Amino acid sequence: MLPQIDVFGRPFSMYAIFCVLGIALAILIGTSRSKIIGIQKNDVLYAMLLSVVGLLVGGKILYIVSVIPVLWEYRQMISEHPAILKALFNGGFVFFGAVFGAVGVVYLYCKKYKLKLLPMLDTVAPGIPIAHAFGRLGCLSAGCCYGCSYNGPLALTFPEGCAAPAGTALFPIQPFESVLNIILFIALMLLGRRKRRDGLLFGSYLLFYSIIRFVLEFFRGDAERGILFGFSLSQWISLLLLPLAVYIAFIYHPKNCGPSDDHSQ
Amino acid sequence: MDNNNNDNQNPNQYQNQNQYQYQNQNQSQNQYQYQNQYQNQYPNPGSPYPVPGKGKATAALVMGIISVVLCWFGYFAIAALILAIVGLVLSVSAKKEMQASGNFMARGMATAGLVLSIIGVSLSAIVFISFLVCVSSISSIVNYNWF
Structure with a gap:
């Protein structure tokens, strides 16, 4: 919709x-x-700031894993034009x-400074x-992670210059996922108004987000998502996350960890 | 009566003496604690003992400054992002070292390094990702630009 804005003649990506x-x-809410x-x-502040590093590295590694089939399919073309590889990794x-x-990264931080992992993840x-939710709004503005063809109400049509196919009515997957994430955020904030058993909040997030995702x-239209x-x-x-999420949220109960335990050092 | 008076007076005297002793003891303990605290926070200038976290805080500050400057120059944003991340790690490590030792002499430098590194990460990510789009862009790159 609006991939970039110009500030003093310099383009900035709305996605970023x-x-x-x-x-x-998220850091403000966590602290x-x-x-x-x-x-x-x-x-909490330090762990969340450092987790940005893990976020960048992990997101990029899984992205590269997801494009391996494309790299393999077009290996001949890539070997002739190495610039394509750069474009793919961009x-x-x-x-x-x-x-x-x-x-x-949060796990490494907790291990180094002898903090408990699950209370930190709950925070x-x-x-x-x-x-x-904000990230999906970024996707909406860049036109990436778009939905399948759809002619019903609230269908989105992207203009030229976006990552989505221009002029085609698409399912509004980005705002839809953004709204669902905001609902999940409200639910978790309500659930986390007081101290719960360790892992309940993080496990619940994993559980509900896995179902949503x-x-x-099924409503996504972008082809290259590593179909298997x-x-x-x-x-x-x-x-794979569903059973893990259920275990963290409802089954796992660490010893000597009551509701009033102070997890700080 | 005299004996009784003496008996009554003596405990008071002991109480006073004890109180005095305790007060002295407490005062000397407090003084000792304050001295220690003072010495920990403000060691003598030119002291041979290293200030915990000072080296890391200085490095973090330098990296933060460089990253904030570099992030405006196109593809140098990648270098700025890496420097800012290293600065972030170093400043957090410096702050934790200070917290553990109780010596906060380099706290200002570490905080400045942390803030500049956060600004560096944010700005360089925004500038760097100006060249990028999300995961689905791969199909557009493959379909429209190259094949």
């Missing part, structure tokens, strides 16, 4: 601006929740990869869907 705004908001969980505000990020990368959890992937046996890479990850 939305992503940065979303991450900033404001530190008191409820009982972790020091500084620890692509974006895959959300699940970003989540895994960020969680990995961070409501911030993830709000950052993602699995269903929404009829499901996309994100759908396979969603399926």
Whole structure:
């Protein structure tokens, strides 16, 4: 819709601006929740800032994994024109990869400074869907991650210059996913108003987002998402995450960790 | 009566003495604590003991400044992003070292490094991703530009 804006004659990607705004908001929400969980505000701030590194690296690695079939299919063309490879790697990020990368960095942070992982993830959890909601608005402005052909109400038609096919009515998947993420954020904030058992918030986020993502992937129209046996890479990850999410949210119960435990050092 | 008076007076005297002793003891303990705290926070200038986290804080500050400058120059934004990330890691590490040691002499430098690194990461990501789009762009690159 609006891939970039000009500020003093210099183009800036709306996708990147939305992503940065979303991450900033997530960090603010995470630090404001530190008191409820009982972790020091500084620890949450540092862990979330460092998790941005994991987010970038993880999102990019999974993106590269998702384009391996394309690289293989066009290997002959790529070997003749190496510039294509650069263009392919200049692509974006895959959300699940970003989540895994960020969680990995938070795990390393907690391990290094002897903090408990699940309370930290519970503190961070409501911030993830709000950052993602902003990210999807970025996708809407760039025209990427678009929906399938659709002629019903609220159909989107992208102009020339966006990543989506121009002039075709498409399912409004980006705003739809953004709204669902905001609903998930509100639900998690309500659930996390007081201290719950460790892992409930993060597990609930994983559970509900996996279901949402699995269903929404059927309405996606962008071809290159690493399709394997009829499901996309994100759908396979969603399926694998479901039992893990249920285990974290409802079954796993660490010893000596009551509701009043102080998790700060 | 005298004996009784003496008996009554003596405990008071002991109480006073004890109180005095405790006060002295407390005062000397407090003084010792304050001295230690003061020494930890503000070591003598030219002290041979290194200030915890100062090296990392300085490096973080330098990297933050360089990243904020570099991020405006097109593809140098990649270098700026990497420098800002390193600055972020170093400043967080410096702050944690200071927190652990109780010596906050380089706190200002570490905070400045952290803030500049955050600005560096944000700006360089925005400038760098100006060249990029999300995952589905791959199909448009493959279909429209190259084949």
